[in-house]
Amino acid sequence: MPVLNILVAFNGSASSISALKYAAALAHKDRAYVTAILAHTSHEVIDRKHRWIPAQAAALIANANDEVIEKIEAKFVELSSELELGDRLLFRKTTGRVDDLLAQTARSFDILIVGQHLDDDDEHITLHPDRIALISGRPVVVVPTDFSLSGTHSHVAVAWDGGRAAARAVSDSLRILEDEGKVSLLTVRGASNPPVDDLLQHLSRHGTDAIHHDLPRVTSIGDALVNFCKRQDATLLVMGAYEHSKFREDFLGGVTATVLREIKIPVLLSH
Incomplete structure (x- = not known):
């Protein structure tokens, strides 16, 4: 079944x-x-409604906040004509906690596509793709800055550790894997050593003849995945997000964080 409804x-x-x-x-x-969604918070660094804020200053704050949103809308309008989607391209904006809004909205779509988290994003509009993948219940594709694609996935790499999140990622990506192109099933030597025969058969029954690669773990699992994608010119990496707790991975470092920080191709995350 194709992906027909994209957020x-x-x-x-x-x-x-x-x-x-x-x-x-x-x-x-x-x-x-x-559907492009502009999710932004209503949080303000200075509370313009506070009685100690002069009316003129409050107006300046309000105008500054509005100007940020207006500039983003203008950028979307500028881009929309070159995308050539016509009435199949929609735009909406909503206010609240950005990650929560995106996760909730994504549940009514096939897939959510987001850009990488950037440290210099305005706090009103910043998002965290890994957290959204954890709470949305939908696959999230994270696209690096300046990445471009002709519309096909000529080589999809699938990270497999036999865990629940990885199984969910495989299931969520079947629409893409069934479509076309080369598929590589990746395990990392000495990690969890999961069986792969049943999964290869499962993919084959969905029309996908994947090739298994058991990668050496030179430094970390994340580095092994990133290096394979770079060497083999993969166009998409499919992986489960945070098989361990997010707190543990944030504190100690983990596969998800390494991949999102280092990789130069889109990553499909599921949890």
Whole structure:
């Protein structure tokens, strides 16, 4: 079954522009619909409603906040014509906690596509793809800044450790894996040593003849995955997000964090 209903987080950053273009490229293949959503908080560094804030200062704060949103909308309008999706490209904006809004909205779509988290994003619009993958219940594709794709996945790499999150990622990506291209099933030597024969048969029954690669673990699992994708010119990495707790991975470092920080191709995350 093709991906027909795509949600894209658009906040005007270079990374979100790459995400929008990526979504459009996918949409052209199957005439899918793309909904771009601008999620932003109502939080203000200075409370303009406080009685000690002069009216003129409050107005300046309000105007500054509105100007940020208006500039993002203008950027979307500027891009929309070159995407050539016509009435299959929609735009909406909503206010609240950004990660929660995106996760909740994504549950009514096939897939959510987002840009990488950038430290210099405005706090009103910043998002955290790994957290969204944890709470949304939907697959999340994280697109690096300046990445471009013609609309096909010529080589999909699937990270497999036999865990629940990895199984979910495989299931969520079947629509893409069934589509076309080369598929590599990746395990990392000395990690969990999961069986692969049943999974290879499962993929084969879905029309995908995957090739198994058991990668040496030179430094870390994350580095092994990133290096394979770079060497073998993969166009998408599919993986489970945070098989351990997010707190543990944030504190000690982990596969998800390493991959999202280092990789130069889109990553499909599921949890």
